[in-house]
Amino acid sequence: MTPPFPLTWLYVPGDRPHVVAKALAAGADVVVIDLEDAVAPDRKEYAREATADLLADPQPLPVHVRVNALDTDWAAADLARLASLPGVRGLRLPKVTSPDQVRQVATSTPVPLYALLESALAIERAYSIASAHPSLRGVSLGEADLRADLGVRADAGLDWSRSRVVVAARAAGLAPPAQSVHPDIRDLDGLAASCAHGRTLGFLGRAAIHPRQLPVIERAYLPTESEIEHAETIIKAAATNEGAQALPDGRFIDAAVVTMAQRTLALTRRG
Template sequence: MSAVLRTWLYVPAYHAERARKALTSGADAVVLDLEDSVPAERKDEARQGALSILRDLPAERPQVWVRVNPLTSPWGEADASALAGSAADGVRVPRAEDPEEVAVLAGTLGCPLQLLVETARGLRAARELAEAHPQVAGIALGEADLAADLRVAERGLDWARGWIVVVARAAGLPSPVQSVYTDVADLEGLRATTADGRDRGFLGRSVIHPRQVSPVHEVYRPAGEALARARELLSAYDRARERGDAAVLTPDGRFVDPAVVAQAQLVLTLASLDPSSPPAPSPTEENR
């Protein structure tokens, strides 16, 4: 399984057929949801549905994570107990606010955790949350809930987005996953905001419909020029290292040091994920 995940497809865990179809959607990760997309009266059904899917996973599959209910909710403890020792690749934890609670949950589950910051309290504690336990494998924003709690418009989250990128990287975690784009029909808006998130330091995006998978992958697919440039930089750096140098100036004047090399290696990693995939269809083509 790839360590670089571009798409995280949410699917309600009580929809067994939809959940199993999600495993063949092309998403890099499927998130069996026990929280927002599940009505209160179906929480137990969703939990059992997730466990059933986890017991019967195909050999060839994307990563499969589970988003549990908050620990402070009536269902959080039951979710954690049920998932302990399961085949889930990891658990997404909504409304993360308390580092001590995160540490206890990590000990119970014994698997990687991705923390979702969705409240002012969580945002204030983000640095401590990111370092709460070695099993914390990522931290990101849940933007809809966070905007509501902060009473801000969408653009009012820009500073929070920058902060979560800093928190994640300072803690040695992967770049945060971008929050969902809720207008499923607006693929151009999805592409544009995903590209903006990529440039701001996010890597990958949560999605809520299979049609959103391909556009996000398209944004993260390096163009031919970028790919050629990355290969050129790495080749120049390898030659420099053979000479015993730690950095090199390319013939066109580009200074190449380990930081530049790391960026170039990420480009090659992204290019390797689906090198033969065609570009995603435009909204017009998709609706024909």
């Protein structure tokens, strides 16, 4: 059963079918087969055909494909070959810089689209991209490329861009974005700290590049026992009273607080 809010998005190279097979059993909410950065130029065609063979049939969990950058011939071939296959549940579009790019892809496929914003220009156009077409179901950052484009060295230098994409997604009526990957698969403590920071900024879930990162991401984004108890208290109080009110401990609740409590409880119901 697909959870109401996917928290883990596991990227896997499209030119390594045996690794893709393992990824499908690794416990991620969504597997993303990567045809772009993870695949060398001389392996692009092989990766595309291997992915097409796998996704000719429906898969037991959502599988997305990150196609190549839309200004390349590879992207056109990726979309023509893969967009209508039964096993493709989403297409991730890298290095999007304009809403027109989203619209162009949307006219040729019914598959849900997800835009990756990876440049200063994309961040400036975040809302127009996020609201470009009903087929667009999500936006997120590609932080490695964005960091290079901005010349940012310290991680905190990306926080404004992160907040910008969170706000753009919400304003466009999309799900909260997932965080970009944490590139050091050995640094699980750093991953946990980064996820905690991302959660404070409004992200929900995270992309991963190794199965060992998945439980760390889940722990960071699933509500704690105390958060669940607090949410249940709010929902119970709201069900027995009308209007704004204070809990016995003095904390004030209103409709906005109830909405947050409902979201917390929704995250506990993962199948």
